[in-house]
Amino acid sequence: MRDLGDLSRCAINTATLGFQAPVAKVIEAIARAGFGGIAPWRREVEGQDVGKIAKLIRDAGLKVTGYCRSTYIPAATRQGFLANVEANFRAIDDAATLGADSFVMVVGGLPEGSKDMAAARAQVAEATAQLLDHGRKVGVRIALEPLHPVYAADRSCLSLLSEALDLCAAIEGVSADPWLGACIDVYHVWWDPNLKRDITRAGAAHRIFGFHVCDWLVPTSDVLNDRGMMGDGVIDIPGIRQQIEAAGYAGMVEVEIFSAATWWKKPIRETLDMCAKRLISAT
Amino acid sequence: MRDLGDLSRCAINTATLGFQAPVAKVIEAIARAGFGGIAPWRREVEGQDVGKIAKLIRDAGLKVTGYCRSTYIPAATRQGFLANVEANFRAIDDAATLGADSFVMVVGGLPEGSKDMAAARAQVAEATAQLLDHGRKVGVRIALEPLHPVYAADRSCLSLLSEALDLCAAIEGVSADPWLGACIDVYHVWWDPNLKRDITRAGAAHRIFGFHVCDWLVPTSDVLNDRGMMGDGVIDIPGIRQQIEAAGYAGMVEVEIFSAATWWKKPIRETLDMCAKRLISAT
Numbered sequence: 397m398r399d400l401g402d403l404s405r406c407a408i409n410t411a412t413l414g415f416q417a418p419v420a421k422v423i424e425a426i427a428r429a430g431f432g433g434i435a436p437w438r439r440e441v442e443g444q445d446v447g448k449i450a451k452l453i454r455d456a457g458l459k460v461t462g463y464c465r466s467t468y469i470p471a472a473t474r475q476g477f478l479a480n481v482e483a484n485f486r487a488i489d490d491a492a493t494l495g496a497d498s499f500v501m502v503v504g505g506l507p508e509g510s511k512d513m514a515a516a517r518a519q520v521a522e523a524t525a526q527l528l529d530h531g532r533k534v535g536v537r538i539a540l541e542p543l544h545p546v547y548a549a550d551r552s553c554l555s556l557l558s559e560a561l562d563l564c565a566a567i568e569g570v571s572a573d574p575w576l577g578a579c580i581d582v583y584h585v586w587w588d589p590n591l592k593r594d595i596t597r598a599g600a601a602h603r604i605f606g607f608h609v610c611d612w613l614v615p616t617s618d619v620l621n622d623r624g625m626m627g628d629g630v631i632d633i634p635g636i637r638q639q640i641e642a643a644g645y646a647g648m649v650e651v652e653i654f655s656a657a658t659w660w661k662k663p664i665r666e667t668l669d670m671c672a673k674r675l676i677s678a679t
Numbered sequence: 680m681r682d683l684g685d686l687s688r689c690a691i692n693t694a695t696l697g698f699q700a701p702v703a704k705v706i707e708a709i710a711r712a713g714f715g716g717i718a719p720w721r722r723e724v725e726g727q728d729v730g731k732i733a734k735l736i737r738d739a740g741l742k743v744t745g746y747c748r749s750t751y752i753p754a755a756t757r758q759g760f761l762a763n764v765e766a767n768f769r770a771i772d773d774a775a776t777l778g779a780d781s782f783v784m785v786v787g788g789l790p791e792g793s794k795d796m797a798a799a800r801a802q803v804a805e806a807t808a809q810l811l812d813h814g815r816k817v818g819v820r821i822a823l824e825p826l827h828p829v830y831a832a833d834r835s836c837l838s839l840l841s842e843a844l845d846l847c848a849a850i851e852g853v854s855a856d857p858w859l860g861a862c863i864d865v866y867h868v869w870w871d872p873n874l875k876r877d878i879t880r881a882g883a884a885h886r887i888f889g890f891h892v893c894d895w896l897v898p899t900s901d902v903l904n905d906r907g908m909m910g911d912g913v914i915d916i917p918g919i920r921q922q923i924e925a926a927g928y929a930g931m932v933e934v935e936i937f938s939a940a941t942w943w944k945k946p947i948r949e950t951l952d953m954c955a956k957r958l959i960s961a962t
Contacts, residue, residue, distance in 0.1 A: 506897075511915040517872070546829040548870030549897045549913045559872045587831030589800070589842045614789075614832045619902060630832045632794040 397638050400675050407433030407461045409652035414660030427456035429668040433648045435461045446493045461648050462606050463491035468504025469523045470516040481523050491536045498539035498605045500579050505550045516553040525567045528576045539579040539605035546619045557585050557594040577603035583610050586631040599643020607640050610653040621656035627678030680921050683958045690716030690744045692935035697943030710739035712951040716931045718744045729776045744931050745889050746774035751787025752806040753799040764806050774819045781822035781888045783862050788833045799836040808850045811859045822862040822888035829902045840868050840877040860886035866893050869914040882926020890923050893936040904939035910961030
C-alpha cells in the first residue's frame with residue numbers, strides 16, 4: 397500500500413471540521429496541518445466569490461478532491477426534477493472554478509409522498525446523464541456516491557457500489573478515460589458481501605473517483621452524525637484501502653467524519669491532528 | 680394477491696406487542712382478534728413448560744410461523760462458537776415442540792474486538808450446516824433472516840437476500856423440498872435494488888419460509904426500535920407482497936413491529952386491532 401505518512405496523498409472533507417469557521421480559515425488550517433487536499437461543501441462556497449475561494453485553495457497548495465454535493469434529484473413533479481438538475485448544473489460550474497477532481501453526487505431518496513423506488517432511480521439515471529454531459533463541457537468528472545442503505549428513504553436511492561457501476565456503464569458505456577465514476581466511502585459500503593468484487597470491477601473500469609474514510613462505531617447513536625474517527629470502530633479500513641489501491645486507485649484518501657457529539661465539538665486543530673495520526677496508524 | 684381479510688393467513692410476531700403480558704395472555708389475545716398464527720420469542724418460552732405453551736397455542740387454534748430467534752453465531756473463541764451452536768440446538772428442539780414452521784436465524788455480527796466480516800460469515804456458514812442437520816432430525820426448517828445492513832456490525836453479518844440464497848445453495852444444494860430457506864422481512868430488504876430478482880430466485884428455489892411486514896418511518900428515530908405500522912412509512916408493502924406471492928409463497932403474512940415509543944406503549948388489543956386494519960388496507 398502507499399505510504400500516507402507525509403499526508404500529501406490525504407485530503408480533509410471540510411464536513412469533518414463541523415463548519416465551525418469561515419472557509420478561508422478552514423483552508424489555512426488544513427494546509428498548515430500538512431494535508432494535500434480539501435473537499436469543500438457548497439454551503440461554504442455558494443453566494444461567495446468562488447474564484448477567490450479557488451485561489452485561496454491553490455495558494456495554500458491544496459488540491460480539491462470532490463465538491464460536495466449534488467442537490468437531491470428525485471422530485472414529486474417534473475418541474476421540481478428540472479429545478480434540481482439545474483441547481484446541479486450551477487454547482488458543477490462552481491466545481492469547475494474550484495478545479496475539483498470530481499463533483500460528488502448524493503442522489504437523493506424518495507420524493508415526499510412517494511413509495512416508488514424504481515421511479516426515483518429512473519429520475520436519477522435521467523439526471524445523471526445530463527449532469528455528465530454538463531460536466532464534460534466544463535471539465536468536471538461526476539462521482540456517484542452510493543450511500544448506506546439506512547439512507548435509502550431520504551438521502552440516496554443509490555445504495556450499492558454495484559448499482560453505481562451499473563449506472564455508469566448504462567450511461568457512459570465502456571471508456572478508457574471515463575467522466576462518470578463512483579466515490580467509495582467505507583462507511584457506506586463496508587458491510588457489503590460483494591465489496592471486494594465490486595472494487596475490482598470499479599478499478600478495472602477506471603471508475604474509482606474518490607475514496608472516503610471514517611469508521612462505524614458500535615453502538616452508533618445516530619446513523620447520520622455519529623460517524624467515528626478511523627480506528628475507533630469496526631471497519632477494516634486498511635483492508636479496504638488495500639483493495640482500492642490494488643484496483644488501481646491513485647487518488648487521495650479523504651477523511652469525511654460527521655460527528656456532531658464528538659469531533660465537531662473539538663477545536664479544528666485537534667481534529668486535524670487526530671486525522672493525521674489515524675491516517676497513518678489506522679487507515 | 681391473496682385476500683387477507685379474514686386474518687386466517689396473518690400472524691402476529693409477539694415482539695409487536697412489546698412483551699407486556701405473560702405468553703398465555705398474548706396467545707389468547709392474538710387468537711381472540713382472529714389471527715391465524717403466532718411467532719413467539721424464546722424469552723417467552725425458555726425455562727417454562729414448552730409442551731404446555733405448545734398446547735395453549737394449538738388449543739387457541741393458532742399455527743406457529745417462526746420461532747424467534749437464534750443465538751448469535753460468531754464468537755471470538757472456538758469454545759464460544761460451539762456454545763452458540765449448542766444453544767441453538769436446544770432452541771430448535773423447542774421449536775419442534777412448538778410445531779414451528781421454521782426456526783428463525785438472526786445470525787449475529789462481528790465478535791467483540793473483531794473487524795473480520797469474512798471470518799464471521801464463515802462461522803455462520805459452518806453453524807448453519809450443523810443447525811440444518813439438527814433441524815432435519817427434529818422436523819424443523821431453518822429460516823435465515825437477512826437483516827438490514829445497518830445491523831451488520833452487531834446483529835447480522837448476513838445482509839442481502841441474495842447472500843442468504845447463496846448460503847442456502849452452498850449448504851443444501853438444489854432441493855424440491857428444502858429445509859433451509861430465507862425469512863423475508865420488508866424492513867430489511869425494501870431498499871435493495873435487486874429485491875425483485877432475488878424474490879423470484881427464492882421462490883423458484885422454494886426457499887421463502889417466512890414473510891414479515893412493518894414499515895420504514897421517515898424520519899426513523901431509532902433504527903432498532905422505531906419501526907412503523909404498515910402504511911405509516913415509505914415501503915411499498917403491497918408491491919413486495921405481490922412479488923412474494925407471485926414467486927409461490929403460500930405461507931402467512933406476519934406482523935413484526937419493534938416500536939418502543941409507540942406501539943409497545945399501547946394496550947395489546949389496540950395494537951392488534953390496528954394490525955388487522957392495516958393488513959387489509961396497507962399490506
